[in-house]
Each structure stands twice: as C-alpha cells, then as structure tokens.
Amino acid sequence: MPTTLLCNHCHSELKFDDEPAILVTNENFRNMSIPSDTELYHIQSLIEDADRDLRHYDEEIERLSNTLATLKTHRDDLQRSRDRYRAFSAPQRKLPMEILGEIFSWCCSPSLLVDMHRESFAAPALVISQTCSFWRKVALTMPGLWSELKVHVVYEEPAAAITRLLEIYLLNSGSALLTLDFYGSPLDEDDNGCEPDEDSCIWSILQALLNCGDRWMNCSFCFGWNLLSHADKFLSQPTDYYYPNLKEFRLQSTLESSGHSSIISSIWPHAPALLSLQVPTCNDGTLLFTSEDLQKLVIESGMELSRIFRVFQTFPLLQECGLQIGLEDDFDNDDDVDNDMLSLPITHVNLRSLRCWFYQIDDCANTFASLTLPSLTTLDLTARYNGQQISVLPSLEDLVRRSGCHLTTLKLNGQLVQSCNELLDIFAFTPSLMHLSLDVNRHFSLIDGDFFSRLTFPVDTWSEEITHILLPQLKSCQLSFYTGRELDDNSSDRPSLPPPEDLLSMLTSRRAIFPGPYSKLQQIARFELSAYFLTPILGEKWTSAFSEVEPRLRLLEKEGLELSLEIVNLRKA
16 A cells, blocks of 8 residues: 655655556457446546545645645745844944935935946936835935036937936935036037937936026036026026135037027126136126136137236136137237226136137237246147247247246147257246147147257266256156148158167166155156058158167067056058
C-alpha cells in the first residue's frame, strides 16, 4: 500500500490501496474486444475506488494549500516586521537632519534640470521627497534644496508638465534665494527667423520666474533677439518689480544683434545689491541707475569712448570689466560724443581685470591715454584687423608705467603690434607676467625664431641674474596662429612660420629651471599650441618639421609639463 508522509513532527501519512493491475490496454482498443460481464463488474469497482482516492487527494491538496497560504502570509508579515526593525535601527537614522540635508544638497545641484531640446530631465529634489515620509519631511524643511533651476525651453514644444513641475519647485523653495539658468531657443537652433508666438510655453515660464524676482540671487538668461523683441507683448511687468537680492545677472543673445525689452532691461536698474552684470547692450539710462557697488561688468556691444569712460566713473568699485570699444561704423561724426570726456584723465584704483575688444585699432591708444589702473593684473585685448599700421605698444607701455601695475595675465588677440620686436618690447616692461596667451591669427611672423630665442633661458642662468631675461615668472603660455588662403605656397617673400626647433629649445630651457623659495625664475608648467593651415603645401611642410620635434615635447609632458597640441591641415593637397 503506497503512503505519503504529510508531517515530519507527527509522522502522519496519507495511505492508499495498491494500484490495480492494468486490465485495459491499448491492444484491447485496437482489436475491438468487448469486456465480459465479470470484467465489467470488476472495472466498475476499480472506477469507484479511483473516485474515492481522487477525492482524498483533492481534500489533502486543499488542506495543504490552505496551510501553505497561511505559512506564506505569516512569512510575509514576519519579513515586513524584520524590515521595519532593520530600517528603524539603521545607522543613517542616527544622522542629524542637518547632516542628511547637507547630503541632499550635494545630490541636488541643480535642483531641477530640464532640457527640452535634448529631452533630458532631472528632478533630484522631487525624487528625494518621494522616497519616504522622513526624507520628504527633511526635503520640505529645506527650501534651498528646491532653489537652483536650470531650464532649456523650446519655443514650439508644449510644456504643461514642465510648467507644473516649475510651479512645484517655486512653491517648495519658499523664501529661499533662487539661482536661475534659463535658455530659450527654437527646435532648430540655427533657425534665426523662428519667433515664439503668443501660445508658446516660454512666456508662462518666464512670467512665473519674473513673479519671483524678489528672490533672484544669481540669474542667467540666454535667448535670441527675436524673443527680446516680443517679450513686452506677451509678458507683464510685476506689480513690484524690485530685485533686492540679485547679486549676479547675465543676459546673453544667441545672435550678434539683440532686440530690446523694457521689461527685461528694467531688471538691473532695480537691483540695488547687484555685483555682477553681463548684458548684450546697455544705454546710459540703465547704467545710471545700476548699483554703484558693481564689481563686474561685461557689455557685449560696441560703445563710444565717452560712454566707456563714464562706466569707470560710475562704478568706482569695479574689479572686472569687459567692453567692446568703438562702433563698427565710424562714429567720429556722432554729435553725442563728449569730447571733454575723452580728454579727462581717469584713475580707477580697484579694477583688476580689463578685457577690451576694439573695432578700430586707434581706439586702443585713445582708451589707454586717459586711464590709470594701479591694481590691474589681467589684461585681455582683441583688435579687428583693419589695415592701419598702428601698434598698441606706446599706449600700453604708458598705461603700465603710469599705473605702476603688475600684470600677471596678458592675452593679445589679432594684430595689436606690427612686429616681433614690438611684442618683445611689451614683455620687457611686464616682467611680472605669469600667464601669456597670444592669438596672432594669420600674422604668424610675430612669433618667429627671434620670439622663441629671446624667451629662451640661457644655460648658465642664475636666479639673481635675470635683468636681461624676458618673462622670468612665466608659468603658462598659449600660442595660436593660422595661415590664410591668400598665401602662395611657392612665394619666396612669404613670412617664415614659427620654427618648431626654436619652440622646443624655449620650453626645454624653461623646464630646466628648479626654482627655490627665493628664486625669481619660475618653471613653465603649461603650454598650448594651436595651428591651422589653409594652404596644403605650407601646412605639410610645417607639420612634417613639427612631427620631428613632437616626440621630444612629449618627453617634457611625461616629466610634468601640461601640454596641449592642436595641429590641423584643413586643405591637404
């Protein structure tokens, strides 16, 4: 008799009768045999026994299934209780809310990241608040966790969900000061003619941000001139348009030309605590009411010299300034030019960094002639080449000597001098330079063999013998040039390209210095070279010569020199 053990404890068994011999086989069905009366009686008895055993099986299976379900329920309850015990006694619960909040802060920078153009979204503060009730409580007690917003909006796309998400963040940020990075563009960012219509999502988002202007702290807005031109039609000025907490404001245009919006341009004149301002254009009216505590100012459009000088007088605490000086069209006939202002000497004691882009090379001389900047350490000059045979050397030297400043960073872009010797003369009266950047464009004769040989340290140089050495403190150097299509590859009077061997000698000599604590010589730590060739034969000749030098430059890199080389022959033969 077969048995099945049901319980290991009580050893209860399920017993059944022995299985009967099989009286009906496949052969019986094939030969059409008919059972006798005796066989029918026996088969009926077997059917009844089988039905009885099947009922016993079903009953026992149901009982065991109920038992198994009960066991699973008890097990799940026990597992939940154990998980609660573990969660309740977890080490992180011992963290003070301040520490947990600090961890959350590291995870939420920015608090909200929306890039509709790339279909990229991240809302870490919201995710944290939905993890558990305790984390939600911590997140909601930290308004700053919701206050850093970075949003890229596409004009044509619907953004109801984005608008709702932004509303949640602005609500949960409470009274916290906001850091905003907003960028608006059409789906095709190269489509300069695309204009946002009245139903565009960008207006509701901008309006929501403007309504929180009293909480702005650091703000950056970037969009095309066409948006600025339509802003006043679709945005409404907040009732109390006042920005008492705004410290940094940056407005950029994706195009060189920029439209005007009275709503947007009224922001910085109503920000009394403003310290940093960058705008595409700015008129005297808005500058007049801008905070006098301004420390950084960048204006990207051209300004007359008289307005430039007015900037220095208006903002006495200015430490960093970037300006485009002069107009693309000659403004000598402009009746609004203040000639008295041009001749007025101006001393600005706090300015440390000055970046100037000159339309006309002679504007540089006129600018420097009236300025005295004793605290200047960084000077970045760019000039558009216009065929004038004028050099900045005399005016720059007068500025540096008159100011008594110690320049540590100098960036020159374009043909600001007429020869290599003039460039070396600039180095002679700026011995404190530590960072040098030269982008000579196609005027590569400015960095010829004499340039590198004069910057090469003599082999027997001692730390106290540096009066004849140019740029003894130089730590980083960046050089860039290109050859234009107008050059004839076979021309015999073509200026010579920078010689790679002389470049290597200069770097090798400046890496061989081991300055001590009292040494006046510094070892060069970083060098960058960018060369672009639009003339195939000339490019191949120079790159072939440079390829022989490059392995030795890479050896200097292995010894610790930070090296960046970008050599491109754009028109290979």
